[in-house]
Structure formats: structure tokens, C-alpha cells
Amino acid sequence: MQNCRSCLIIRYFLIAVLFIILIGLVFTDKTHYLAIIKPDYLAYLILILGAFIFIIKLYKYLRKLSISDKSNKIGNSSRKSSKSMSSKKIN
Secondary structure (H helix, E strand, O other): OOOOOOHHHHHHHHHHHHHHHHHHHHHHHHHHHHHOOOOHHHHHHHHHHHHHHHHHHHHHHHHHHHHHOOOOOOHOOOOOEEEEHHOHHHH
């Protein structure tokens, strides 16, 4: 059975959450190192990464859009119709 990308991402996320819960239950006395991770810092990190990824995707989209506009200008030039082409077969 072939898995889609979204299903794999959801599975990896659930495995990561279960792994974090398991670590929290088993190593309760050793988790004081995680005290530096605060919800505010994670929220800022997610916002910054999201904005950065958005800017990259927007740049790629606009670059692709400008490339396709250039190819349309070439494509709109006058061409010979296929009826006037010779009927030679290409091997």
C-alpha cells in the first residue's frame, strides 16, 4: 500500500508526541533541562520559521511566474502552420 505524504507527516508527528510523553514519564527527574523551553519562545520560533518559509515560497512562485511570462512572449510569435510542414517521417 502506498502512503501519501500527509499521512506520513501525521504518523511522524504522532510518533514524536508519544516519544516525548514516554520520555516525560520515564525520565521525570532528568527533564529539568527542558525548563528553558517556554511556550512564548516556541510560538516566536514557529512564527519566524513560517514567515521565512512563506517568503521563500513566494520568491520561488514569483520567479516561476516571471519565467513563464517570458516563455509566453516567445510562444506568441508567428509560426508556420503544421499544414505547411513537410510530410517527412522522423525515425
